[in-house]
Amino acid sequence: MGMITNLMAQQTIWQLPEGSRVLFATLIVAGAFVLILGLIPVLQTLPPRGRRAIIVTVTFLAGLFFAAEFFLPVNWTAFFPQDDPTRNFLTPAIQPAQNVLQIIGALALGLGTFGLVRLHLRNAVQKRPQWGYSIVLLVSFVVMATLSILNTLAEKEIVERGPVLERAFSILFDYTLVQLDAAMFSLIAFYIFSAAYRAFRIRSVEASILMFTAMLVMIGVVPLGAFISYTLLGLPEAGAPEGANFLTQLEHNIGLPKIANWVLTQLNAPAQRAIEFGVGIGGLAMAIRLWLSLERGVT
């Protein structure tokens, strides 16, 4: 009865005193292990239809939790005066649920890393083509992982941070990894150049519009566009005065920066808004299909 009263007053196991929380958490983790170990043989003996029924049910319940937490009313102070009016009884469980998802993601990282190392070990051992690169990967992986772990332990003062560790980690992280990241990103500038040279051709009406708009925006957004419009051509930079005639308004708004801004806010933004609506609705429809197990793609 006390448990129910606590729940109704929005106290859940996440808010129990420290000692009870550790006990409950231990029981939950142990229970989860037992459940999984017991479930695997049961699932394997079930026929495919039975397995599917369990998967559909679990998927539905998992999705129902998040949907219910969003749609259930939050303000129950009329019935429970000491209640928090900004959440319902499911809200405190959202953060732990997200934490569980992150832990599953972390486990998957181990799986992915195992697959990568296994592949390259096999390449190296069997001397498959380009096995030298596999050796480089494996050595880099081991060295970087070792130094990173030692560095983290040193930050927590579990091991001593010697000058060798500090220097080695700095060389690998600051002077290698970070710089390689920046170098890969800067490749994009060169690739844009070759892609633009190849793609922006007057082949059709649409391609021409694309090309001219791109050129206008490219020159309008940089200081050179302002220099050309306001210094070289002498166009006024300030906005047109109130009640100005059409020609004056045109003169005040024909600068390259203003045209570029117009393209970005009056053409790009509405088109992007429309696409985002479609994507949002598509995502919602897909999520509903997954939740109700109507999607027969991957599953």
Next chain:
Amino acid sequence: MQARTQTLWQRMLGIDRRWLYLILFVNIVTFLVAPIRMPASISPPVQKFYDEIEKLQPGDLVMISSNWSASTLAENQPQLEAVITHLMRKQARFTIISIEAQSRDISYRLAERVTKEKGYQYGEQWAHFGFVPNLTVAIKGMVTDLPGTIKQDVRGTEVSKLPVVQGVKSLSDYKMIIDVTPSGTVPIWISYSPKNVRILYCPTSVMAAEAYTYLDSGQIKGMITGAKGAQEYEQLLTVVGLGTRFMNAISFSHVLIIVFILLGNFAMFMNRLQQRREE
């Protein structure tokens, strides 16, 4: 059978892309070192950004979400430096949060350097909350209980003991959120942060295209777009920072791209004309 000799136009159309890369490289290096400075025309989003920060009063609290790493340093670093400089001028307090370890280290070191130059004290006037692995969960948590969600700052001090956030219970106690990021995290801030807190955005140029809708609807109050936006903002602050220095190279590389686009089209037309004549 002899291979047909390529005409000039055909050679231009099929130019080895490595020549293009070399030309661009020379262009960028030349204009990075050339002592040319062109003033920028202040765009409306940057002006709005500046005006919003100008409205801050001394002691107002600002949350900076800094999620960039070395790859977008050229665009995000000048933005963050200029933002911190402006906040210090307004004597605002600020806290920084990141969503990954590299961004945490980079933003912490940058903030330490910039604040030291201006005499801002860590813990008293600014702090770094380290990194949070899941931004959505962190924002939802900070809305209800900020000290309980963040717990410790980057130096290991309990957040509840930091003078800069003394008495702060929730994200609602902040006046402003500034998101400096190359990834699209601003919709998450817009969705989950309290509506009384103004949001400003500092994306890279590529990500800015999708933010104009939020600017238009008033969900973000101002925006600095990439290095160009940083240059405009530095101009408003009357400082010469990295944004101003980088824009030269960016300006003339845009010109180079346009020149080559025009050359490519010219070559295409001339090639077609030649082929028709030969027919």
Next chain:
Amino acid sequence: MSYQHAQDNWFAAILIAFIALAVLVNILRARMGAQLYIRRIPGLDAIDEAIGRSTELGRPVTMIPGLTAFGVVAVQALTIFKYITKQIARFATPMRLLSADPTVFAVAQEAIADAYNEAGRPDLYDPDNVRFLSDRQFAFASGVAGLIQRERVAASFMFGEFYAESLIFAETGNMVGAIQIAGTVSFTQVPFFVAACDYTIIGDEFYATSAYLSREPVLLGSLVGQDIAKLLFALTTVGGVVAATIAGTDAPIIKLLGQPGGWEAFWNSVLGGGGQ
């Protein structure tokens, strides 16, 4: 106040419910035998052409789900890749699926194995062809670019969420002469794909892909439901523009729809004659 629950923003809650209803009703209609039309999407028609080219050249096909974290977009991308794999299995064309997310990698392994089983060629499945490269953006980009260059892929399919690395993939594929089909919900990367790829699938065409390829009634019905919801959005926009033009932006009906807050705010607005 922040929008964390339906009660915080009644308008959004009603919209979500309407969209869900539109989708479910049309799924029911499709199941009951209604004939539903879907227009041609050239990029998807070219998938078979791309696979055929790879088979002729004897060079592999790459499938890249981008930096997609596991979720709706990843599931859609894997559905498309599963279809492509079934086509590939008929011709025994080599393939590589390169993932940046370990969860997507784990699910992709199962999906690709299933695809080969369903195509009747489980012998062709090699787990080493589904690879997790790195969860770091540019480490992944360099791994993919390197593989595309070394193996001189003939066809590259990029479906999912992409960021700055999209142009690296597309341009590298272009360098080796691969036929490239890209589909993404990342609006900012569309120009790069349009410039460097042969076919690009934009926005919600990405979500229509599974319906287009499989022609399953449930998926077609869902697509029709989405279109009805989009029509509602368009009508709301037009209605709002007309109302704002005639009555001004301070009109009660305009303010009502923009009224923040929960049900109390809504009822107060209606009974009190409009929003604040």
